[in-house]
Amino acid sequence: MANSKRDSSTETRWAASVAVIGLGGSTLALPDDMVPGPRWLVPIVVLLLLVPTIIAHRRGNHRVDMILGYSLSVIVTLALAASLASLLRLVGSRTAHELLKSASILWITNILVFALWYWRLDAGGPHSRESRDAHTAGAFFFPQMMDSAPHVDPRWSPRFVDYLFLSFCTSTAFSPTDTPVLSRWAKLLTMIQALISLLCVGVLASKAIGSL
Numbered sequence: 238m239a240n241s242k243r244d245s246s247t248e249t250r251w252a253a254s255v256a257v258i259g260l261g262g263s264t265l266a267l268p269d270d271m272v273p274g275p276r277w278l279v280p281i282v283v284l285l286l287l288v289p290t291i292i293a294h295r296r297g298n299h300r301v302d303m304i305l306g307y308s309l310s311v312i313v314t315l316a317l318a319a320s321l322a323s324l325l326r327l328v329g330s331r332t333a334h335e336l337l338k339s340a341s342i343l344w345i346t347n348i349l350v351f352a353l354w355y356w357r358l359d360a361g362g363p364h365s366r367e368s369r370d371a372h373t374a375g376a377f378f379f380p381q382m383m384d385s386a387p388h389v390d391p392r393w394s395p396r397f398v399d400y401l402f403l404s405f406c407t408s409t410a411f412s413p414t415d416t417p418v419l420s421r422w423a424k425l426l427t428m429i430q431a432l433i434s435l436l437c438v439g440v441l442a443s444k445a446i447g448s449l
Contacts, residue, residue, distance in 0.1 A: 247367055250294055252397040253356060256349045257287050260313040263346045264320070267339055270327065273319035282312055299364045306362075310353050317343065317350050321433060328440050336440060344408060344437040351430040352404035356397050358422070366394045376423035377403065377416050408434040 261283030264272050273279065286309050293301040324339055331339070360366050360375035372382060372394040379399060381389045406414040411431040418424050 248363055248394075248396050250291065250363075250397075252401070253353065254287065254291060256353060256397070256401070257283060257309055257313070260316075260346060260349050260353075261287075263342055263349075264316060266342050267320060268335065271320045271323040271339055273316050279312070279316045283309065286312070302364070303357075303362060306357055310350070310357055313346075313350050313353070317346050317433075320346075321436065324440060325436065328443065340437045340440050344434060347430060347433045347437065348401070348404045348408045351407070351426060352397065352401040354426060355400040355403060355423070358426075359395070359400070363397075369394070376418065376420035377413075378419055379416050404430065407431055411435060 261280040264279045265276060269276065286305050290302055290305040290309065293299075293305060320339075321343055324336075324343060328336065355377070356363065359377060360369075360372065366372055366375075370392055372379070375395075377395075379395055381393045381395075403413060403416050406412075406416075407427050407430050411434060413427060418427055
């Protein structure tokens with residue numbers, strides 16, 4: 238009976254997989270001089286890692302799933318950092334339209350990258366969260382964890398969409414909104430994410446002011 242209860246609340250990985258595919262494809266929309274390495278490199282590496290990650294998860298090999306998942310997160314994070322550095326370096330030689338497109342892509346990429354990190358790291362990762370009866374401890378305090386939260390399953394556990402919403406709010410408001418950050422590593426990551434978002438917005442603002 239206990240196993241069936243856990244199986245019914247097991248998270249599907251399609252949302253996280255779509256996010257990873259989107260991150261791999263985001264480099265295809267950037268200018269050549271803002272892409273780290275050949276244009277095909279990041280998408281191919283992401284796909285080569287994503288497929289065995291999905292297979293490992295379906296076969297219950299959670300250690301391999303975790304290692305490959307962390308590898309994917311590191312690769313897309315490095316790609317984001319390299320593209321952001323190129324954007325800041327080339328800001329003076331780009332038109333307003335080119336900057337709008339590139340900064341918007343990197344802003345969205347920033348949201349997806351940190352959503353993956355939060356999802357992978359919080360409370361030991363998705364598998365560890367699923368193995369518990371309820372999400373009572375983690376780096377983030379979601380509103381559903383409050384005793385007074387209405388219509389919440391007592392076995393509630395955050396899914397990728399919850400971390401995506403958290404990441405979106407951090408990039409939009411430059412801070413989490415309804416979800417307090419509890420651990421030091423999570424505070425550091427949200428600070429870095431907000432800074433990257435601020436840099437993307439700052440690039441657009443500086444170009445707009447300069448064109449007046």
